[in-house]
Structures are given as structure tokens and as C-alpha cells.
């Protein structure tokens with residue numbers, strides 16, 4: 001079969017990094033090719049070049065057998081190639097419908113005519129329905145949680161009638177159900193002869209949908225697996241060159257005797273349900289917070305750290321009631337949220353790795369008004385080493401790191417702060433499997449040191465692997481709790497979808 005897309009000997013360097021070093025890749029019409037590799041392996045760079053976002057330094061790209069060189073996204077799009085970005089790329093102030101049609105608005109009477117809002121809204125609704133989004137097309141994107149934004153981005157791509165769709169970690173903030181819907185759409189695309197390049201760190205997904213897997217390591221081809229050769233172990237071996245333990249298992253069990261370190265008593269908050277929420281976490285305990293995307297987990301977390309107005313109830317740390325009106329107050333009390341959307345809350349993208357890790361720790365690093373530069377560098381270096389953050393240098397601008405490495409910087413920045421209560425919102429979103437087990441190990445050790453941890457995750461394997469018990473949210477409220485000895489996928493899913501017995505714990 002002739003390849004639809006053929007990439008030969010592609011190279012690309014950035015200052016201090018060889019992102020791609022002679023990469024080959026090919027994909028046929030109707031094929032799903034998964035591209036996997038550790039954080040910083042060069043996956044996104046490769047895809048950006050194919051989609052005309054970046055120019056290569058060398059090498060060749062053939063599309064329909066003819067050499068092409070796209071100087072812009074528009075040119076790639078005109079040829080039939082569309083990229084769904086890893087870091088979402090929506091205009092936040094515009095509506096869902098406007099985003100779906102951004103750059104190719106429907107008009108009445110030629111290119112410069114009036115916008116045909118009705119047609120756009122109707123078509124947007126149809127595209128959104130295809131991937132299971134039910135919010136009104138007029139909703140501003142800024143009002144949507146991150147999973148829904150990801151679906152809007154996918155809907156936009158589906159509307160472009162592309163021959164090749166590149167999905168760069170499309171499911172990192174989708175629920176299992178949404179992921180299944182997306183897989184259905186990918187099946188339809190396949191049957192329609194569309195080629196799909198699929199990047200994911202979730203190897204179960206790769207096993208489920210890929211016809212073939214290409215593995216990148218340090219900017220080079222590390223190997224390829226045909227459909228019948230695809231297995232978790234085979235992929236991981238090519239990715240990291242060694243065997244990695246598949247699931248993390250907790251080393252330290254919480255001691256039941258302790259009084260709660262973190263206690264939430266009957267709080268109600270802006271944007272939350274009428275019913276109040278309560279929970280308690282002992283020192284050393286890791287409590288998972290599960291639920292479908294949109295179940296209100298992030299909202300609850302935001303209320304706990306002062307990002308939402310709390311209208312009733314009480315929060316206590318080590319038995320002492322605390323007043324939290326802002327994340328700064330929370331921080332002062334030793335309560336930290338590592339947010340889900342690093343681009344929005346977690347990072348100063350223009351700042352260096354050193355500055356980002358040092359910033360929340362300024363008080364510890366400064367004498368009088370001055371930050372001791374040596375201390376800041378030492379702190380940053382410690383966390384870059386501990387988390388294996390792949391960066392050319394400690395002074396590198398964070399926005400230029402690969403997605404997963406940005407996530408690790410967010411982590412380093414907050415963990416360096418030594419909190420008493422840690423709330424993690426999707427801590428391993430976009431993080432590769434090797435780094436993931438490092439992060440789990442780290443959370444585990446922090447808990448062993450007496451921290452109380454509340455971990456929001458849509459990754460059930462992760463929730464089951466690391467939690468001492470799991471709270472499950474459904475439609476804004478805590479629908480129930482699954483204790484350690486009954487912890488399994490079914491118990492969590494039942495509560496999340498409200499199929500289980502209501503629990504009055």
C-alpha cells in the first residue's frame with residue numbers, strides 16, 4: 001500500500017537540544033499509527049513539523065507521494081492535514097461554535113458576507129454531538145472544564161474534512177466514557193480512509209486502537225511494532241530500554257490511629273451543589289477523589305484552597321480551624337493545590353525552570369529582600385534531578401519544555417514547599433510511564449512523612465494503585481466512599497455513574 005504520508009530523515013534542533021535526529025515515519029490511508037516515547041522524546045515536535053507549525057532543519061516529507069513543505073498551518077490544512085494540539089489551542093473568550101469554526105467561518109454570500117451564525121451553530125452542534133458534547137454551542141469556552149475543551153478541539157478537527165488527523169494526547173483530560181466515544185469516532189475515520197497519528201502515554205489506549213506503533217527515543221526511531229506485536233511490555237522496553245513496573249503499589253499504609261490532619265466540615269461553595277461536603281484525611285493517608293469528568297472534583301478542590309467563595313462550613317488543619325480566602329492563605333496554612341491546567345495556574349511560561357521552582361519558595365530562599373541566587377539554583381537543580389526533568393539548562397524558559405516536563409516542573413515547584421496537606425489535580429496528566437512511577441514514589445514518600453494527600457484523577461488505574469481509600473463524586477456531590485478493602489474499578493464506577501447504593505458516610 002502506498003503511504004499517505006512519508007517522513008524521511010527529519011531533523012530539528014533547538015538551542016541546546018537535538019529534538020529530532022533523523023526520524024522516519026510512514027502512515028497509510030485508513031491506518032491508526034500510535035507514536036509513543038518518553039517526555040521530551042520529540043513526538044510533538046515531529047507532529048508540529050508535519051502540520052506546518054514548525055519548519056524542519058533537514059529531511060523530507062512526502063504527502064500522497066509528492067514532496068511537500070508546509071510554511072504554515074493553513075497550507076497543511078489546505079493539503080488535508082490537521083493537528084489537535086497537546087496544549088489546547090482554543091480562543092477562550094469565544095463560544096464553542098465560534099471555536100469550532102475559527103478561521104473558516106460560514107458566511108452568507110461569499111467570503112466577505114455576513115457570518116451565518118445559524119448555520120455555524122447547527123453544524124457545530126452536529127459535530128459536538130458526534131463526540132458526545134451536549135453543552136449549548138453558545139457557551140463561552142472559558143466556562144468549560146478542561147475535558148470538554150479538549151472535546152471542542154477534537155470537534156473542530158473533525159469539521160475540517162482532513163485526510164490525516166494528528167492527535168497529540170487527545171485523551172489526557174477525558175473520562176473513560178469520553179475516551180470510548182473518541183475511539184468510536186476514530187473507528188469511523190478509519191473506515192472513511194482518514195489516517196490518524198495518535199500520541200498517548202496511556203498504553204492501554206494504544207493497545208486498543210493502534211494498527212502499528214512507532215517508538216521514539218531521544219529524537220530517534222527506537223523501533224516499531226506491528227499490530228500483533230503490540231503489548232505493554234514491548235512498548236515500554238522500546239521506550240525506555242528496560243522493563244518498568246506496570247502499576248505502582250503503595251509501600252506505606254496509613255496509620256488509622258491518628259486524628260485527621262485535614263478536615264472539611266459541611267462546606268458549601270460558589271458553583272457547588274446545595275448539599276454540603278465533608279471529608280477527613282489523616283496524616284500519611286492518600287485519598288483518591290474519583291468521578292467522571294465534570295463531576296465537580298476540580299470545583300471542590302478550588303473551594304478548599306480559596307479559589308472559590310466558601311459560603312458555609314469549616315476547614316481544619318490538625319484540629320485548628322483555618323480561614324482561607326485565597327490560595328495565598330491556604331499556602332500559609334500548609335495547604336497546597338497542584339492544579340490541573342498548568343498553562344493557566346501552574347506555571348509562568350516565560351520564566352525559567354529555575355525561576356518557576358524558586359518562585360513559590362522565595363521566602364525560604366531570601367535574606368531580607370534579596371533572593372540568594374545560589375540557593376535558588378540549588379533548589380531548582382535538586383528537583384530537576386529528583387524528577388528527571390529534561391531541560392537543556394536550568395535557565396531554560398519553561399514554555400519551551402515538552403508537555404510532560406512542564407508538568408514535572410509544576411510538581412517540583414510545589415513539593416519544594418513542604419506542605420502539610422497536598423491536593424493534586426490530575427498529577428500525571430501527560431507524564432510518561434517512567435516519570436509516572438517516580439511521581440507515585442514521591443507522593444508515597446511525602447505521605448510517609450505525614451502529609452495528608454487528596455488526589456483527583458481520571459485515571460482509574462492510578463486511583464486504585466495509590467489511594468488508601470477513594471471518595472467518589474457525582475454531579476457535584478460526594479456520592480460515596482470506597483474503603484481500601486473493597487477498592488476496585490467496579491465499586492468506583494458504580495458510584496461515579498450513580499448506579500450504586502447511596503452511601504451516607
Ligand SMILES: Nc1ncnc2c1ncn2[C@@H]1O[C@H](COP(=O)(O)OP(=O)(O)OP(=O)(O)O)[C@@H](O)[C@H]1O
Nearest residue numbers: 014019039040041042043044045400401402403404
Ligand atoms: N520551541 C522549542 N524551543 C526549545 N526547545 C524545544 C522547543 N520545542 C521543543 N523543545 C525541546 O525538544 C525536545 C522534544 O520536545 P517534544 O515536545 O517534541 O517532546 P514530546 O515527545 O512531545 O514530549 P511529551 O511527552 O512531554 O509531550 C524537548 O527536549 C523539548 O524541551
Ligand SMILES: [Mg+2]
Nearest residue numbers: 044086402403
Ligand atoms: Mg508532546
